[in-house]
Amino acid sequence: MINSKLEQELNNQLNAELYSAYLYLSMSAFLSTKNLPGFSHWMKVQFEEEQAHAMKLFQYIMDRGGMVTLQEIKAPQAEWKGIIDVFENVVNHEAYITERINNLVDLALEQKDHATVTLMQWYVNEQVEEEASVRDIFDQLKLIDGQGAGLFMLDREARQRTFTPIK
Numbered sequence: 570m571i572n573s574k575l576e577q578e579l580n581n582q583l584n585a586e587l588y589s590a591y592l593y594l595s596m597s598a599f600l601s602t603k604n605l606p607g608f609s610h611w612m613k614v615q616f617e618e619e620q621a622h623a624m625k626l627f628q629y630i631m632d633r634g635g636m637v638t639l640q641e642i643k644a645p646q647a648e649w650k651g652i653i654d655v656f657e658n659v660v661n662h663e664a665y666i667t668e669r670i671n672n673l674v675d676l677a678l679e680q681k682d683h684a685t686v687t688l689m690q691w692y693v694n695e696q697v698e699e700e701a702s703v704r705d706i707f708d709q710l711k712l713i714d715g716q717g718a719g720l721f722m723l724d725r726e727a728r729q730r731t732f733t734p735i736k
């Protein structure tokens with residue numbers, strides 16, 4: 570059985586992951602209107618990844634005999650100033666998610682819930698990867714000032730991204 574405080578926080582994190590998915594889907598739609606099909610695709614893959622993060626928590630709560638309580642998902646922002654602004658938002662959002670994950674690890678340690686500590690280690694590592702990859706794109710976009718041939722090339726590269734299911 571899982572401690573009720575931890576169960577609540579895992580449910581909150583499930584909601585945060587679904588919100589992340591929703592946010593990236595919104596970005597995908599926005600980028601499509603800006604004639605950036607590669608980045609629009611990249612965001613759709615990101616949407617799939619976030620859903621997978623959410624489903625991993627969903628399954629874990631149930632496996633531990635806990636109760637999944639789905640909450641309202643708030644509407645994400647729909648417009649940004651441009652591609653640089655989009656990725657600045659992504660970088661900040663992922664830093665926020667990392668902070669939430671770290672708090673969950675602290676709570677699991679406090680509750681001496683080793684299974685949750687182990688699960689959360691997966692998210693800790695995932696966040697390192699996510700933050701590094703989005704910071705990379707953000708830096709490249711700033712370098713080319715978010716325009717011109719550089720943007721065209723980055724958009725083409727973004728189109729190559731594929732979704733890899735997680736375990």
Ligand code: OFO
Nearest residue numbers: 586589619622666
């Ligand atoms: Fe689920 O890692 Fe991004 O938000």
